[in-house]
Amino acid sequence: MIYVDASAIVAMILGEPDAADLASTLDEGESAITSPLAIYEASLAIARVNAIPAAIARDEVHLTLSRMSIAVAPIDEGQGHVAVSVFDRFGKGRHPAALNMGDCFAYACAAVHDARILFKGQDFSQTDLPSARSGP
Template sequence: MMVVDTSIAIAIFKQEFDAEAYTLQIGRHGNPLISAATLLEIGIVLSSWKRLTASEVDQWIENFLQKGQFTVVDVTRSQAKLAREAYARFGKGSGHPAQLNFGDCFTYALAKERGAPVLFKGDDFRHTDLVAA
């Protein structure tokens, strides 16, 4: 089990040099998890590029979820609390090097709650108390 961050979906969408490695890593882990809030963030990022219509964004996300055999986890009250705590501790403007954004905090909360490693791209989660996948 592992939690997948928005940064991975975007790397795969953009077919970045490491996209195939991330795809393989997702496939190797049984039951990859993704927060419902992460799906919103993926949609916002993809829509902001104005290359895709809303229905194309939805279709890409659905294909991504299906190919990766993801379990989408609804945001719970306890996750919302963990996300708020993460933002206070690691969020943008906190002075902490992680500088987590809104979406990152939901990935953090899900991983923290489940005791799962996080698959991410970049350095933000490396500066937290989570384990990298």
């Protein structure tokens, strides 16, 4: 299973240089999930970049998730507990990964679902969470 972080969703929707590589990781047939928090983060980022209302960006995110067969996994209390522990280990001001709240919940969701994480950037590469990408 693959957990798709907000950073990967944004990159694919905005057509960033590594969008095709990110999408090809999802084309390998493995099931993929994301979370409501990732949808929120991606929607706000896309709204900001494209100067559109967040609700329109959210609709674009949902359409993309549907087209790519990415399911939305709920966030529960257990993931909240895991996210707090993740912050203690890898959080901003505590570790070079400097995970923020959204990152801590992404890590928690991936860990709880025993999923590799698909992301853009360097933050998760500084944790012990396995990456869904074969390359750097």
